[in-house]
Amino acid sequence: NRGVELTVDIRSNDEIGVLGNAFENTILRLRNYIGEISSILQEISKGNLTSNITQDYVGDFSSIKESLQGILTKLNGTMSQIAESSHYVSNGSSQMSIGAQALSQGAVEQSSAVEELDGSIQHISHHVGQTAENAQEASQKVTFLSEQITESNEKMQEMILAMQEINDSSNEISNIIKTIENIALQTNILALNSAVEASRAGEAGKGFAVVAKEVRELAGKSSQASKTTSELIERSIIAVEHGTKIANETAAQLATVVTNANEIVETTNQIADAAQIQANSVSHVQERIGQISNVVQTNSATAEQSAATSEELSEQAGLLKNLIDMFRLRK
Numbered sequence: 001n002r003g004v005e006l007t008v009d010i011r012s013n014d015e016i017g018v019l020g021n022a023f024e025n026t027i028l029r030l031r032n033y034i035g036e037i038s039s040i041l042q043e044i045s046k047g048n049l050t051s052n053i054t055q056d057y058v059g060d061f062s063s064i065k066e067s068l069q070g071i072l073t074k075l076n077g078t079m080s081q082i083a084e085s086s087h088y089v090s091n092g093s094s095q096m097s098i099g100a101q102a103l104s105q106g107a108v109e110q111s112s113a114v115e116e117l118d119g120s121i122q123h124i125s126h127h128v129g130q131t132a133e134n135a136q137e138a139s140q141k142v143t144f145l146s147e148q149i150t151e152s153n154e155k156m157q158e159m160i161l162a163m164q165e166i167n168d169s170s171n172e173i174s175n176i177i178k179t180i181e182n183i184a185l186q187t188n189i190l191a192l193n194s195a196v197e198a199s200r201a202g203e204a205g206k207g208f209a210v211v212a213k214e215v216r217e218l219a220g221k222s223s224q225a226s227k228t229t230s231e232l233i234e235r236s237i238i239a240v241e242h243g244t245k246i247a248n249e250t251a252a253q254l255a256t257v258v259t260n261a262n263e264i265v266e267t268t269n270q271i272a273d274a275a276q277i278q279a280n281s282v283s284h285v286q287e288r289i290g291q292i293s294n295v296v297q298t299n300s301a302t303a304e305q306s307a308a309t310s311e312e313l314s315e316q317a318g319l320l321k322n323l324i325d326m327f328r329l330r331k
Contacts, residue, residue, distance in 0.1 A: 033061055040068060047327040049076050076330050083324040090317035097314045100307035107300035114293045121289055125282045132275035139268040146261040153254040160247045167240045174233050180226045187219035 032055055040051045049072060057065035194212035 033057065033064075037064070037068060040072070044072075044075070049079060050328050050330050079324060079327050080329055083321075083327075083329070086317055086320045086324055090314065090321055093310055093314040093317045097307065097310035100303060100310045104300065104303035104307045107296060107303045111293070111296045111300050114289065114296050118286070118289050118293055121282065121286045125279070125286055128275065128279045128282050132272065132279045135268065135272035135275045139265070139272045142261065142265050142268045146258065146265050149254065149258050149261050153251065153258055156247060156251045156254055160244060160251060163240050163244045163247060167237060167244065170233050170237045170240060174230060174237070177226045177230045177233065181223055181230070184219045184223035184226060187215060188223065191215045191219060 036053065036055055040053070043049075043051045051072065053065055053069055053072075055065075191212045194215070
């Protein structure tokens, strides 16, 4: 329904007739203008932007034609750009959504791997710490053992000196015994001479002969005792020399043991220091892994949020594309 149609029904050849014809032509032209404009606007309202202005607009109506043509051109250009952008946005958001989901999955797997690594590092840290403690304890025990061996070596040296003193004293006693044996021998000779002289003296020398006999017997006993003592001293000297030899060999072995013990102490201390350094390094690595774990968890959460945002953007881009597809554009 286009409302009431205006017509001018004048049939004359005078000025009124000419004016009526002019009005009739103007009304017809206006009706055509309005019909075309209305038709184009209806097509625009339906999303059809392919309409073209076919009539020739004259006078002041030419500006309406230019404006309407500009509207169609502007709408076609704008909608084409929006359609092209929505296409790129849709494709980009889809790829971004896929990438974000893959990133999120990778972040989750990485977080799991970091957690497993953190657990392994904690286990290693515990054992390394225990090894450091054991090495430190072993170092203390070996140090104590080295001190005991050194002290034993010192005692052994003192024993060697004591045995040397015993050996020296035994030699001195042996010399004294030899002197006693000489004295006993001389006494025995004197007793024999006295007995000879007493026998020559007859009755007057009987008492002296008895004394000489007693002295001779005493000198014999002294000689026998000194000989027995000398044998015992010689055995003691041999035993002391043998003991001294064994003690010297033992002292040499103890000296070697002390040297080896000192080397073991040094090596054990190095092991203890290295174990402590390893424990500190593992603790530092564990701290860094904890920081990495926090970053990975943050990245995982961010990736999940990014995936959700990308998916929402993809849905919105699809919705925009559907809206743009409602319009028919010029090729």
